[in-house]
Amino acid sequence: MERKIVKTGIYSFILGLLVGLFVFKGYTVDYYSSSSYTIYYDSLDQYIFQLLRFSAACSLLAILIAGFDQQNELIASDRPAIRFLKLICVACCVVIASYWIVIGLY
Numbered sequence: 001m002e003r004k005i006v007k008t009g010i011y012s013f014i015l016g017l018l019v020g021l022f023v024f025k026g027y028t029v030d031y032y033s034s035s036s037y038t039i040y041y042d043s044l045d046q047y048i049f050q051l052l053r054f055s056a057a058c059s060l061l062a063i064l065i066a067g068f069d070q071q072n073e074l075i076a077s078d079r080p081a082i083r084f085l086k087l088i089c090v091a092c093c094v095v096i097a098s099y100w101i102v103i104g105l106y
Contacts (some may be wrong), residue, residue, distance in 0.1 A: 005066050012062035012094070016055030019095055024050055049104065057098035065090065 027046045031037045040049075065074070074090060077083040 005063055008066040009059050009063045013055050013059040015091075016050060016098065017094075018057030019058070019092045020051040020054040023095075023099060024054070054098055054102045057101045058094055059099055065094070 010079055024047070027039055027041045029039050069075075075083055075086040077086065
């Protein structure tokens with residue numbers, strides 16, 4: 001059981017970093033009239049800490065789910081396609097919840 005939780009934490013942290021690269025853009029754009037705009041870039045340390053917060057939240061939520069799901073009842077199925085879809089749904093819920101946590105704290 002402990003090995004499952006550790007592997008879940010490590011893999012979800014790495015995947016959280018990769019998903020965070022696509023979710024957070026690191027800049028804001030202010031549009032003005034007559035088709036002019038200004039781009040404000042975040043500093044590198046602010047962007048990296050935002051990515052780390054997101055991946056840590058993904059990791060903690062995934063560890064909680066893995067800890068409560070000791071018998072693999074959450075994604076258990078006799079058909080591999082259904083099991084894969086259940087796993088994708090759980091992963092999407094973890095990413096959405098982590099995004100809300102990071103945006104709420106940021």
